[in-house]
């Protein structure tokens with residue numbers, strides 16, 4: 491989880507309201523923490539404010555004003571090897587993984603350095 495200003499705001503405001511003796515119903519209502527069908531959700535408000543709970547489901551996150559978590563989709567059937575940071579890597583005969591700059595490149599940039607035009 492990265493630092494989320496919106497989440498920080500909810501927790502701070504919730505703590506402040508709790509400190510002032512407001513109920514979880516009031517806190518959830520004020521912070522717009524709602525259930526899927528639009529009712530206030532005091533249980534979720536309490537978990538977020540008291541237990542450092544961060545909703546994981548994007549439908550919930552969006553509903554209460556948090557940024558959705560990024561969705562990573564693997565396209566096709568490529569395999570992601572340990573330590574690689576791209577889907578379209580290939581492995582050179584020398585064993586080095588590389589990201590091809592051209593569909594026909596089949597050697598890494600160490601074995602076959604990139605040629606600049608003269």
Ligand SMILES: [Zn+2]
Nearest residue numbers: 582584598601
């Ligand atoms: Zn190589």
